[in-house]
Amino acid sequence: MKLSPVVLEDRFVRLEPFNAGLEDEMRAALDCDPEAWNGMVSAAYGEHFDSWWAAALKAMSVGSRIAYAVRRLSDAAVVGTTSLYEIKPEHRRCEVGSTFYRPGARGGPVNPACKRLLLGHAFDAGAVRVEIITDALNAASAAAIRKLGARDEGVLRKHKITWTGRIRDTAQFVVLDDDWPEVRRRLDARLETFA
Template sequence: MQLSSRVLENAFVRLEPFEDSHKAALRPVLDHDPAAWGGMVSAAYGEHFDSWWNAAVTARDGGSRIPYVVRRLPDGDIVGTTSLYEIKPEHRRCEIGSTFYRPDVRGTKVNPAAKLLLLQHAFDAGAVRVEIITDANNAASQAAIRKLGATFEGVLRQHKRTWTGRMRDTVQFAILADEEWPAVKAGLVARLAA
């Protein structure tokens, strides 16, 4: 598996790997809905932004993460962020996560369009498994992941420590390349065409 850091684009969104020029534009986009950050390992709103950005760039430079800004098309607004991370070429797997969208684009075609691009990129690069995880307390995120067609694999108890110090249970989902990706892809394409 060889994941490259490059722009991914379809008719709905353009995912641009982090560059220094994105930093100032992304900061106000993430400065919404502080409660939504509660289940995450790190927060990126307000005073937390710089340390979050620096950690993402450090992981990018180390090869374990490709962080993206999510630009909505056709208006070109940056509306959020997402990442391919926990990149493990030796196991041919990665995760999709560290995703946050402005509240006004949640429930639109932005998320399925972005997930389609990320999944296509990972599987084209040779991934056999892509994982998506979320806080067990985040019912909306779990519903969105299930709607993608990802397979529920279980709950990892006290799996991660959130930035607030709470030990969270993590709900784990995955999509396998041969067995599941074709149906997931077809479902996402159909959702975007509707």
């Protein structure tokens, strides 16, 4: 499995790997909705942005993460971020996540379009397992992951510590290469409803 930091695009979004030219747009896109950041391991709004941005670029430089700016094509606005991370070529697995969208980009085609592109990129590169995790308290996120067709693998207790210091249980989901054709079909059908 070899994942490359390339631009991924469909008719709804363009996922642009982080680079210095995106920093200001990313800062503006993420500087909102502080409560939504509370379940995340790190925050990227306001004063938290610089350290978050530096950590993302560092992870990209060692190949453990590909962080993307999410550009909505209908208005060319950067509306959030998502990543392929915990990239483990030797095990042909990675995670999709570290995702945040501005409130106005939630609930429409942006999230399923991003997941379709990221999952496709991972499986085309030879992945056999793609994990998607969320805070076990985030029922809306878990429901969205289930809607993608990911399989529920249970809860990892005391799995992570959020940036606020809360010890977090993590709900873990997975899409295997065997599952991908059906998940892809479901995502494509869902995205057709937004066409």
